[in-house]
Amino acid sequence: MMKKFLKKSYIILPHILLAAVLASTALQAEFPKDTTGFTVLSVLLAAVEAALIIRRKKWSAYGITAIVYGLILIWSLYPVINGRESFLFPPPQRISAIFVLDILVILKSIVSSLWLLLLSFVIALILGIGLGMICGKVKRLQNVVMPIARVLSPVPALIYAPYVVAVMPNFTLAALFIITSGLFYPILINVIVTLQHFDPKLRDASDVMGLGLKSTIVNIYLPYCMPSLFNTLAMQISNAFLLLIGAELMGMDSGLGWYVKYNSDFSDYVRVIAGFIVIGMIIAVVNTGLQKLRAKILLWQSAEQ
Numbered sequence: 164m165m166k167k168f169l170k171k172s173y174i175i176l177p178h179i180l181l182a183a184v185l186a187s188t189a190l191q192a193e194f195p196k197d198t199t200g201f202t203v204l205s206v207l208l209a210a211v212e213a214a215l216i217i218r219r220k221k222w223s224a225y226g227i228t229a230i231v232y233g234l235i236l237i238w239s240l241y242p243v244i245n246g247r248e249s250f251l252f253p254p255p256q257r258i259s260a261i262f263v264l265d266i267l268v269i270l271k272s273i274v275s276s277l278w279l280l281l282l283s284f285v286i287a288l289i290l291g292i293g294l295g296m297i298c299g300k301v302k303r304l305q306n307v308v309m310p311i312a313r314v315l316s317p318v319p320a321l322i323y324a325p326y327v328v329a330v331m332p333n334f335t336l337a338a339l340f341i342i343t344s345g346l347f348y349p350i351l352i353n354v355i356v357t358l359q360h361f362d363p364k365l366r367d368a369s370d371v372m373g374l375g376l377k378s379t380i381v382n383i384y385l386p387y388c389m390p391s392l393f394n395t396l397a398m399q400i401s402n403a404f405l406l407l408i409g410a411e412l413m414g415m416d417s418g419l420g421w422y423v424k425y426n427s428d429f430s431d432y433v434r435v436i437a438g439f440i441v442i443g444m445i446i447a448v449v450n451t452g453l454q455k456l457r458a459k460i461l462l463w464q465s466a467e468q
Contacts, residue, residue, distance in 0.1 A: 173225055173226075174225055176225070176229045177212075177215060177225055177228040177229045177232055178212075180229055180232035180233055180236055181208060181212060181232050183232075183236050184208065184232055184235050184236045184239060184255075185205065185208070187236060187239040187240055188201060188204060188239050188254065188255055188256050189201065191239065191242060191243075191254060192254070192256050197254075197256045197257065197260070199260045199263055199264075200254075200255075200256035200257050200258070200259045200260030201256045201259075203256075203259040203260060203262055203263055204255055204256050204259040207259060207262075208232075208235075211228060211231065211232075212228075215228045235255055238252065238254075238255055239254060239255050242254065250430070250432060251432055253432060253433045253436065257433050258433055258436050258437050258440070261433060261434050261437040262437065265434065265437070268422065269422070269437075269438075269441060271417060272417060272418050272419045272421065272422045272438075272441075273419065273441065273445060275415075275417040275418045275419075276407055276411065276418040276419045276420070276445070277445070279335070279338060279339060279342065279407060279410075279411075279418065280342065280403060280404070280407050282339060283339055283342035283343045283346060283403070283406075283407075284346060284396075284403065286339075286343045286347075287342075287343045287346035287347045287350055288350060290343075290347055290351075291346070291347050291348075291349075291350030291351040291353075291354060292350065292354055292385070292388070292392070294308065294351055295350070295351050295352075295353070295354025295355050295358070295388075296354065296358075296380040296384050296385065296388075297380075298354075298355050298358075299354065299355060299358030299359075299361065299384055300379060300380070300384070305355060308351075308355070309352075309355055312348050312351050312352050312355070313352065315348055316348035316349065316352060319345075320341050320342070320344045320345030320406055321341060321345075321406065321409045321410075323340075323341060323344065324337070324341060324409070324410070324413055327340050327341060328413055328414070334413055334414045334415045335415065337410070337413060338407075338410030338411060338413065338415060339410075341406055341409070341410045342403065342406045342407055342410055345402060345403070345406045346399055346402075346403055346406075349395055349398075349399055349402075350392070350395060350396075350399075353388075353391055353392060353395040354388050354392065357387070357388045357391045357392075358384060358387070358388065361384070361387060389460065389461060390461060393453070393457045393460075393461065396453060397450070397453060397454075400446065400449055400450055400453065401446065404442065404445075404446055407419075407420060408420035408423070408442070411424075412424050419438060419441060419442050419445070422434070422438045423435055423438040423439070423442075426438065
């Protein structure tokens with residue numbers, strides 16, 4: 164009996180919290196000033212509720228949704244708890260209104276940041292995988308490159324910022340260099356370390372078959388490194404966004420980092436928090452996309468699971 168009660172409570176809890184959030188924001192909203200914000204917030208919460216209904220068979224969906232609703236509810240009740248509204252903690256409906264008021268600026272910032280991030284990832288992957296594969300084939304080169312990579316890898320890429328900004332012709336190239344350098348060494352080290360555990364018999368077989376360097380890398384080394392490489396990329400996503408935001412703060416005139424910094428300079432914390440939310444959503448989308456890409460490329464692992 165108790166188990167059934169707890170199960171039903173767990174399922175009903177997100178819906179109760181949703182009703183509490185809507186009631187709290189509606190009672191505190193200043194209409195018609197907050198009409199847009201309250202409408203946008205209601206639409207966003209309705210989208211979350213629809214996603215919960217679609218994925219209702221997944222037990223974790225109820226827990227995640229309840230936590231999201233709970234945090235929004237606590238945030239909305241802060242003025243009541245504090246006794247007055249704080250400009251550091253603006254109501255949820257004021258934040259959601261920014262997604263309409265600043266939609267063009269936010270979309271431009273997202274495109275700018277994702278383009279810079281994608282280009283950095285591509286360059287880092289090409290250089291890291293390429294050099295790592297060659298080092299896996301040529302042992303002497305590996306003995307030279309690996310110690311250097313282990314020394315430079317722990318150094319935060321943002322520490323190069325003052326010098327890079329002075330050397331590079333513009334802020335975009337400076338940001339590209341900083342992000343790429345921060346991603347390059349983990350990828351390089353991952354490929355080299357993975358190939359160090361490569362079965363010597365397979366390496367000997369490729370030598371006996373007379374496979375050239377290109378064929379060995381493309382047909383043997385690269386598929387062998389893909390699983391661990393995807394694990395490294397998944398762990399580097401947060402680091403990449405940290406580098407991206409830090410690089411955009413140096414003086415760029417677009418991007419999510421610029422959007423947050425620009426509005427924080429004017430103490431516009433409504434837009435600052437909206438920027439935080441957008442960054443979090445983009446990271447979640449990128450992580451989900453990376454997982455789906457992994458499932459499509461590593462078909463043999465999907466079949467085993």
